[in-house]
Amino acid sequence: MSAAGLTSAPAGGERRTPRRPTGRRSAVTFEQANRRLRWAMLSPALLFVGAMIVFPLVFTADLSLTNAFGAVNAAKDHIGPTNFTDALADTRRFWPALGRTVVFTVGAVLLEAVLGLALAMLLRRPFRGMRWVRTVLIIPLLATPVAVGILWLLILDPTNGIANHLLTSVGLPPQEFLGSVGQSLPTLVLIDVWQWTPMMTLLLLAGLTTLPEEPEEAALVDGAGAWQRFRYVTLPMLLPTLATALVLRAVDALKTFDLLYATKGPGGGSDFEVETLNVYAYGLTFDYQEYGLAAAVLVLFTLFIIGVVVLLRRRGGGRNA
Amino acid sequence: MSTSSQPPSRRSFGRLIAGGAAGAATMALGACAPGGRTPASGTPLRIMAINHVWSQAVRRRLGEFEDLVGRRVSMSLLTADQLASSYNVKLNASGTDVDVMMVRALQEQGLFAHNDWLADLTDRVRNDADFAWDDFQDAPREASVTAGRVLSVPVVTERPVLYYRKDLAEDLGGVPGTLDELEAASREAADRSRGVFGFVGRGQRAGAVSQWSSFLYSHGGDFVVDGASGIGSPQALAAYEYYGRLLGRTGPPGATNMSLEQAMPVFAQGKAAFYVDADAIYSSFLDPAVTTPAVREAVGFAPFPAGPAGARPHNIPSWSLGINKFSLLRDDAWRFIRWAAGVERSRELQSEGIPGARTSVWEDPETLRKFPPELAEAMRVNASRGIGHDRPRVLQVGRARDIVGRPLVAAVLGQDVGPVARDAHAEFGEFLVRDNRHKES
Numbered sequence: 001m002s003a004a005g006l007t008s009a010p011a012g013g014e015r016r017t018p019r020r021p022t023g024r025r026s027a028v029t030f031e032q033a034n035r036r037l038r039w040a041m042l043s044p045a046l047l048f049v050g051a052m053i054v055f056p057l058v059f060t061a062d063l064s065l066t067n068a069f070g071a072v073n074a075a076k077d078h079i080g081p082t083n084f085t086d087a088l089a090d091t092r093r094f095w096p097a098l099g100r101t102v103v104f105t106v107g108a109v110l111l112e113a114v115l116g117l118a119l120a121m122l123l124r125r126p127f128r129g130m131r132w133v134r135t136v137l138i139i140p141l142l143a144t145p146v147a148v149g150i151l152w153l154l155i156l157d158p159t160n161g162i163a164n165h166l167l168t169s170v171g172l173p174p175q176e177f178l179g180s181v182g183q184s185l186p187t188l189v190l191i192d193v194w195q196w197t198p199m200m201t202l203l204l205l206a207g208l209t210t211l212p213e214e215p216e217e218a219a220l221v222d223g224a225g226a227w228q229r230f231r232y233v234t235l236p237m238l239l240p241t242l243a244t245a246l247v248l249r250a251v252d253a254l255k256t257f258d259l260l261y262a263t264k265g266p267g268g269g270s271d272f273e274v275e276t277l278n279v280y281a282y283g284l285t286f287d288y289q290e291y292g293l294a295a296a297v298l299v300l301f302t303l304f305i306i307g308v309v310v311l312l313r314r315r316g317g318g319r320n321a
Numbered sequence: 322m323s324t325s326s327q328p329p330s331r332r333s334f335g336r337l338i339a340g341g342a343a344g345a346a347t348m349a350l351g352a353c354a355p356g357g358r359t360p361a362s363g364t365p366l367r368i369m370a371i372n373h374v375w376s377q378a379v380r381r382r383l384g385e386f387e388d389l390v391g392r393r394v395s396m397s398l399l400t401a402d403q404l405a406s407s408y409n410v411k412l413n414a415s416g417t418d419v420d421v422m423m424v425r426a427l428q429e430q431g432l433f434a435h436n437d438w439l440a441d442l443t444d445r446v447r448n449d450a451d452f453a454w455d456d457f458q459d460a461p462r463e464a465s466v467t468a469g470r471v472l473s474v475p476v477v478t479e480r481p482v483l484y485y486r487k488d489l490a491e492d493l494g495g496v497p498g499t500l501d502e503l504e505a506a507s508r509e510a511a512d513r514s515r516g517v518f519g520f521v522g523r524g525q526r527a528g529a530v531s532q533w534s535s536f537l538y539s540h541g542g543d544f545v546v547d548g549a550s551g552i553g554s555p556q557a558l559a560a561y562e563y564y565g566r567l568l569g570r571t572g573p574p575g576a577t578n579m580s581l582e583q584a585m586p587v588f589a590q591g592k593a594a595f596y597v598d599a600d601a602i603y604s605s606f607l608d609p610a611v612t613t614p615a616v617r618e619a620v621g622f623a624p625f626p627a628g629p630a631g632a633r634p635h636n637i638p639s640w641s642l643g644i645n646k647f648s649l650l651r652d653d654a655w656r657f658i659r660w661a662a663g664v665e666r667s668r669e670l671q672s673e674g675i676p677g678a679r680t681s682v683w684e685d686p687e688t689l690r691k692f693p694p695e696l697a698e699a700m701r702v703n704a705s706r707g708i709g710h711d712r713p714r715v716l717q718v719g720r721a722r723d724i725v726g727r728p729l730v731a732a733v734l735g736q737d738v739g740p741v742a743r744d745a746h747a748e749f750g751e752f753l754v755r756d757n758r759h760k761e762s
Binding site: 069070071072073074157158159160174176177178179180181184264265266267269270271283285286287288289290 | 405717723
């Protein structure tokens with residue numbers, strides 16, 4: 001019997017006290033117990049989320065409104081949005097750092113998308129030695145960014161590195177690479193591309209294997225060339241996967257810190273040439289101990305990342321529709 | 322549909338999240354709260370130190386100290402950046418898991434004192450006649466004192482020395498005694514097309530400031546003059562321009578990315594005629610694993626050359642020992658410092674080629690036997706002329722070095738130094754005002 005049936009008025013307008021069915025008390029008790037059990041089962045995960053995500057976020061947001069300096073637990077005053085206005089008015093470090101963050105992310109992700117898509121198309125059809133090629137392809141992914149940074153630092157050392165040795169041996173002029181103010185950011189974009197293109201390839205390859213073959217076969221029968229089949233058949237069907245891959249890589253690239261710090265050190269180099277928002281916030285925290293300002297920069301950075309993700313998701317969603 | 326399968330309401334979910342966050346905050350703050358705790362039996366004395374020859378030599382002798390104190394000792398060796406970041410994280414949480422801290426008195430001590438992270442050692446050093454506090458050299462001893470309190474004990478000192486290639490210097494008119502001679506000889510030696518450089522040195526914005534300080538002093542300047550910025554003075558400008566010419570025109574490519582780790586191998590591999598850096602790294606040039614045979618046989622050591630204001634190198638305590646204010650083993654930590662920085666140990670370590678801070682040890686010729694004679698003489702001369710700081714003496718040394726280093730980078734890159742120096746001068750002036758405000762807070 002339904003609960004509604006128990007409380008509905010009987011025909012003829014006569015109101016009668018509904019009779020409690022047998023077992024009602026035990027059913028409620030069971031529901032209560034079930035509800036408690038549900039919270040009990042959820043509570044470890046919720047406690048983890050509270051301790052590891054909510055608390056740090058709230059703490060950082062609160063810290064960003066203070067003049068905390070020297071030690072986080074030292075006496076501090078709440079100074080309103082001063083840190084935010086200071087950061088947004090800082091044309092020497094904050095805005096250039098934001099610009100470099102965008103340049104690094106856009107440059108790296110676009111190159112990775114193009115190269116990753118090209119490699120995925122090449123690896124799409126089975127061929128002899130495919131397993132070997134795929135294994136070799138993921139090797140850069142296995143290395144930690146710090147190890148990758150040090151490896152490339154040694155290879156690209158202007159004086160003792162093997163890169164300039166190779167360049168000069170074929171008659172090309174030596175380059176300063178990471179030692180140069182102008183070449184550092186493009187060089188780091190290329191190192192990021194070297195490391196993360198395989199991930200883009202694997203993601204897109206997974207997407208390609210799920211695509212139906214009929215539309216492409218139909219296009220082939222209709223006389224479409226290879227480029228036309230890719231441009232008008234494969235790529236539109238792959239767009240949802242591509243959008244997801246772009247969001248994942250863009251968020252990752254925006255947060256890049258270890259590679260930049262391992263190769264250029266504090267402040268992103270002598271002329272701040274690779275100082276992104278992450279590197280800037282780290283410097284404010286660990287080199288300058290300006291925790292209030294650092295927290296404000298991190299809050300702005302988080303909002304920026306959320307904005308980028310929302311933008312990419314909307315554009316990706318629009319295309320999917 | 323059973324109500325038991327309905328998801329938690331928004332309100333109850335929010336309550337639970339808030340409760341969880343509050344609980345986590347309480348736990349975190351509870352864990353951070355200091356006071357009233359005693360160490361568990363068997364707790365080791367924990368030392369955090371820089372990965373340096375001094376620390377390695379002390380670690381080899383730890384068994385002796387463990388027998389003396391009756392407690393196990395754990396010693397972690399880290400790079401300077403790692404060490405600074407570790408202190409930052411641990412001490413911000415009032416951590417008790419470090420007892421003895423190896424610190425750079427001129428880099429971190431001011432800020433740590435401001436944060437009240439270092440135990441006051443004043444009574445311990447002054448009331449201990451055997452420790453002979455007055456035996457420490459003046460400059461390192463003064464650097465150990467902040468706001469009238471002794472907060473660290475110097476164990477390693479350092480001065481800049483001119484490393485040079487004897488085989489090349491002979492053809493270049495001998496060992497440069499002045500900065501002008503150094504520049505002329507470096508220009509003559511430099512041949513970039515053959516991968517040979519006249520001079521190599523640090524060029525990173527902040528990293529180069531400490532070595533550049535001797536060039537600044539020898540041009541008659543200082544970072545701070547009468548409480549105001551000194552980096553816009555004609556002397557500072559001349560020092561910036563000189564260093565820019567020397568390293569930018571006669572040094573290796575990519576010099577602005579060079580700190581000790583990048584510059585030292587260039588000299589060790591025989592690619593530069595002259596190199597100015599800390600005397601504490603001399604053993605690298607005698608080490609077959611680091612240096613080519615040609616350089617090992619031909620490396621020479623000379624005092625810092627004289628500039629327009631004479632030869633005025635720095636002589637600083639590069640590394641000191643302090644005690645974590647939150648340590649539960651402060652007495653044993655002091656016993657370690659007393660043991661490691663005492664007269665006996667200082668004599669022993671300096672005899673192994675690690676320059677210490679004790680006057681009596683420096684006066685004992687036996688302790689200098691391990692050093693090449695030319696280096697020992699250069700160190701003695703530099704120490705006698707030395708200035709007790711190699712960076713601005715402020716709370717936020719990191720930010721100060723970033724500001725002071727900007728014109729240095731511009732000079733090395735061959736840019737017009739004047740406008741950059743004027744801009745940095747104004748920024749440094751504003752910084753000093755803020756830094757003083759922090760000091761007073």
